[in-house]
Amino acid sequence: MSMVRFRTLGLAALAFVALGCVALAGSAAAQSAAPALSAADLALAEAFIATANSADPRVRDAFLARHMAAKPMLPPAEFPLILQRIGATSGGVRLTSASRRGRFIRLIVQAANGRTARIDLDVDPAAPDSLLGVLPVATPTPYEGPRLTAPASRRELAEAIDRRVRFSAERDDFSGAVLVMKGAEVIYQGAFGQADKDLGAPVTLDSRFNLGSMDKQFTAVAIAQLVEQGRLSLDSRLIDVLPDYPNRDAAQKITIRHLLTHSAGLGMLWERPKWERLTTFRRMSDLLPVFAAEPLAFEPGTQSDYANEGFLVLGAVVEKVSGQSWYDYVQKNVFDRAGMSHTGYPALDEIAPGRAVGYRFGDDDPLGFGARRPNWTIAVWRGNACGGGYSTVGDMIRFLQALRDGRLIKPETAALFTTAAPHGLADYGMGFENARAANGRTIRGHNGGGPQSGINSEAKIVWETGYAYAVLGNYDAPFAQALGGDIAEMLALQD
CATH class of the missing domain: 3.40.710.10 (DD-peptidase/beta-lactamase superfamily)
Incomplete structure (x- = not known):
């Protein structure tokens, strides 16, 4: 996940992108057969496209009144914006394919200029005609040239x-x-x-x-080195390493393993009210006040959700255990050695x-x-x-x-x-x-x-x-x- 703040995607979309759902686009794995849509799914997909192609705000309002979930994961104000922008920038899109990807309906669309793109509709499992969110993604032209299918010279x-x-x-x-x-x-x-x-x-x-x-790989290697040296354990509690961590209750539950596996209940960072992209800092611990005192999204170890904040905390752990800034540690122990x-x-x-x-x-x-x-x-x-x-x-x-x-x-x-x-x-x-x-x-x-x-x-x-x-x-x-x-x-x- 990049070091930017995505203003138009919404928090649900941020999490969806971070989980690597974008990574399959365009690869052969992504082109494999997906489950066919039900009649209800296809009707929802076609209604979404028709609404996006309409310049009439009343059509958008009517669609959202019927199909936006009662408790959407995407901020409600973003739904009409996405619909309006799809229509305005495309000159009208044509649905070329649709398939089910878990709870998502994946739409491949083509604009008037011939470019293709992807729209993922996040469908509420409890209400199959309702949308929790919408993730439009610009995608590359699918490669249809010859592929290797066996070892080659x-x-x-x-x-x-x-x-x-x-x-x-x-x-x-x-x-x-x-x-x-x-x-x-x-x-x-x-x-x-x-x-x-x-x-x-x-x-x-x-x-x-x-x-x-x-x-994140560099941070993981730094933690692994400290574990090998016996200065840290994967099951060390955060409170035992960072006793001044702002959320003491969370620190008593979170382990190093939870942080590494995105199962600590932390967030993406960019959505925090205290986050400012031009904030200056010297150490990872300088960034903890942005998010660390906030309640966890879930109990550590009960589920996983991609979290940038977890690796910032790991950076602070590296600093505490090594006595160096994270920058100095990875320079000497990762970059120089490699x-x-x-x-x-x-x-x-x-x-x-x-x-x-x-x-x-x-x-x-x-x-x-x-x-x-x-x-x-x-x-x-x-x-x-x-x-x-x-x-x-x-x-x-x-x-x-x-x-x-x-x-x-x-x-x-x-x-x-x-x-x-x-x-x-x-x-x-x-x-x-x-x-x-x-x-x-x-x-x-x-x-x-x-x-x-x-x-x-x-x-x-x-x-x-x-x-x-x-x-x-x-x-x-x-x-x-x-x-x-x-x-x-x-x-x-x-x-």
Whole structure:
């Protein structure tokens, strides 16, 4: 999840995006058959599209009076805004497909200019004709070119990756850098688009991109190191590490494991009234007053919900136990040890050579049918323990290789942290995503970014074979993730 504040998505949408639902868009996994819609679902979908295409506010009011849930997760005022903006920016959308995804109805729509996008309708299980929320997401053009279906030669693999990358780059669905390696062997590398459109500066392999939530891996490694040293336990209670934590009752219940697995009952941070994106801070503990005194969303350990705040707390834990700032600790114990010389946390007002500017679709263009604009107006002051650092494709490959090779933490610790955790998020361990390919191999790492953020990147490694890739971009999610997902599937096939 990116280090920005999404004003138009609402809190339910924030949680939905953070859980990785965006990550599947455009990948072969996302194109697999989904359950057919019932007649009632199809009627709701068609009514939504007809309402979005209407310029009459009375039509929107009538639709929402009938179909907005009694207790929606999206703020009620956002429903008519989303409907109005879809119609205004698209010239009218056409429904091309609809399917069920759990409690969501996923709509694929096409605008008058031919661009496609996705709208997820969050249906109330207790009232199947009522909507808890709506999440419109700009999506890349689906790739329908040839795909690898078996192990290939290095040349065939590189050519297949190049076809896939150029398909997106030529349609302006991807701006960024791509690197694919196995060990010291470079299988594919390429840079596309512009790092700064105003200056006409092209993206290079040395461009530094905002990582979004990918920094959670660094925080997880820091915690793992302290656990290995016996200075901390996964079952340590927060109160025993941070005795001055603002919510003492919560600190007595929350463990380090809860924080790592997003099961502590904390939130996303951006929705807190005290959060200000330009707030300056030096240590992770400086940010605790923004949220830590608030009531928990649920009892720790009873469920999981993606939470940026949990990793900020983990950053404060690293500071308390190590006696260093989180920035100093990860620099010395993660970046330096992995050879990551181009990774860091420049402030928004700092001159940072090689930093790519993010480009986002505007708040008034939720489906991405218009032009992108720089994301400076929503960027935060500085990245932190939950995300927002800057890195290169080379450095992210170095991190993944150092993690797998045992240079950062012991192999058995890495296996524990990168394996899906019981009672945690789906396909998520402790600070790491863990997806399983069709042939059973596991793809571990993290992605970052979100819709309307100008941030989206992904770097992962096939754990069994060591094939690694980094796709770092400066457009909204899920544009780079969709590309990364297809590359991951190709690499999982290789011996």
